[in-house]
Amino acid sequence: MALEIAFWILAVIGVMAALAVVLLGDVFRAALSLVLCFLAVAGIYLTLSADFLAVVQILVYVGAISVLIILAIMLTREVQRGSPGNKLRLPAFFVAALFLGGIIYAMVNTNWQVSSASPLEPTTPAIAGLLFGEGGFILPVEIAPILLVAAIIGAIVLAREK
Amino acid sequence: MVGLEHYLILAAVLFAIGLYGALAKRNAIIILMSIELMLNAVNIAMVAFSRYIVPLQLTGQIFAIFIMVVAAAEVAVGLAIIIAIYRHHKTIDATKIDLMKW
Numbered sequence: 001m002a003l004e005i006a007f008w009i010l011a012v013i014g015v016m017a018a019l020a021v022v023l024l025g026d027v028f029r030a031a032l033s034l035v036l037c038f039l040a041v042a043g044i045y046l047t048l049s050a051d052f053l054a055v056v057q058i059l060v061y062v063g064a065i066s067v068l069i070i071l072a073i074m075l076t077r078e079v080q081r082g083s084p085g086n087k088l089r090l091p092a093f094f095v096a097a098l099f100l101g102g103i104i105y106a107m108v109n110t111n112w113q114v115s116s117a118s119p120l121e122p123t124t125p126a127i128a129g130l131l132f133g134e135g136g137f138i139l140p141v142e143i144a145p146i147l148l149v150a151a152i153i154g155a156i157v158l159a160r161e162k
Numbered sequence: 163m164v165g166l167e168h169y170l171i172l173a174a175v176l177f178a179i180g181l182y183g184a185l186a187k188r189n190a191i192i193i194l195m196s197i198e199l200m201l202n203a204v205n206i207a208m209v210a211f212s213r214y215i216v217p218l219q220l221t222g223q224i225f226a227i228f229i230m231v232v233a234a235a236e237v238a239v240g241l242a243i244i245i246a247i248y249r250h251h252k253t254i255d256a257t258k259i260d261l262m263k264w
Contacts (some may be wrong), residue, residue: 007164011172018176018199022183034195037176041202047211048169051211053205053223061231065198065237072191072241076248085186086257092185100178107170112215114166119217126220127227137224144231151235155242161249 007047014040025084027073036067049119052127169210176203190244190254194237201233 017037026029038061045054120126129135176199183196205226212222247261248254 004164004259005170011168015175015179018179021195021199022179022187022192027189028197029228030192034198037199038202041176041206041210044169044172045209047164048209050209050213050223050226053209056227056230057205060187060234061198061202067232068237068241069191069195069198072163072244075245076191076254084188086188089186092182095185096178096182099181100174103174103177104171107167107174112166114214115217119213123220124225127223130220131227137228140228144228147235148231149236155238158239158242159245161164 003047006043010040010043010047014044028070031066031069031073034069035062038062038066049121049123051122052124063094166210166214166260169214170207172205173203173210176200176206188255188257190247190256191241193256194240194244197240198233201229205229209232 014037017033017040019031021030021037024033038057042054042057042062045051045057131141132138178184180196180199180203184193187193187196196209208222208226208229212220212226216222244254247259251259253259
């Protein structure tokens with residue numbers, strides 16, 4: 001019961017914050033509501049008993065990515081100009097609404113094979129075993145830092161003063 | 163009772179909001195923020211599938227972790243590109259950036 005109340009509160013906060021991101025005129029306030037949306041998503045992970053993922057979400061998104069976005073807003077000084085829509089606003093709305101309707105129709109009419117087993121808790125040892133253990137995801141784990149290093153070097157090269 | 167469908171519909175709503183933002187906004191940073199919203203929506207769907215369909219395997223959560231890695235790389239490179247464009251053109255209006263248009 002408590003889980004359901006938590007889900008509905010977090011879902012409403014998350015959707016409102018996401019709407020604020022795309023509808024607010026002020027870019028900085030949009031970034032702050034994006035942070036709120038990330039926090040709500042972390043809470044949603046907790047209601048799904050994904051405790052490790054919730055902490056990672058707060059560390060990576062709320063901690064790092066939001067700081068990067070706010071720094072970029074400060075550096076580009078577009079705050080005064082706000083966040084206007086382009087001339088595709090109405091078609092974009094219809095595309096998004098059509099997508100939403102289609103995907104909800106597909107989801108509601110699919111017969112999901114929901115398992116009745118109770119989820120693992122805590123998930124951290126199981127995730128560690130899958131990521132680093134025998135027959136797990138060790139190759140993607142090794143490739144991910146290469147991608148991150150390439151992204152960092154690329155970002156430095158791109159943003160450097162000539 | 164909150165079930166799999168609730169989480170999937172929440173993910174779909176967040177994804178649609180992000181899609182609208184990515185298509186309809188001029189400010190390149192807002193477009194990047196909308197893309198982050200869409201990635202988060204996909205993560206919610208992944209974790210919900212992991213929780214309700216295969217609760218003992220956690221593969222959906224592993225996928226979500228790798229999506230976060232790629233999202234972090236994407237946002238770093240994307241913001242660097244936006245700052246580089248701002249330096250050259252003094253604007254980040256996506257409708258005015260037409261370097262690759264001929």
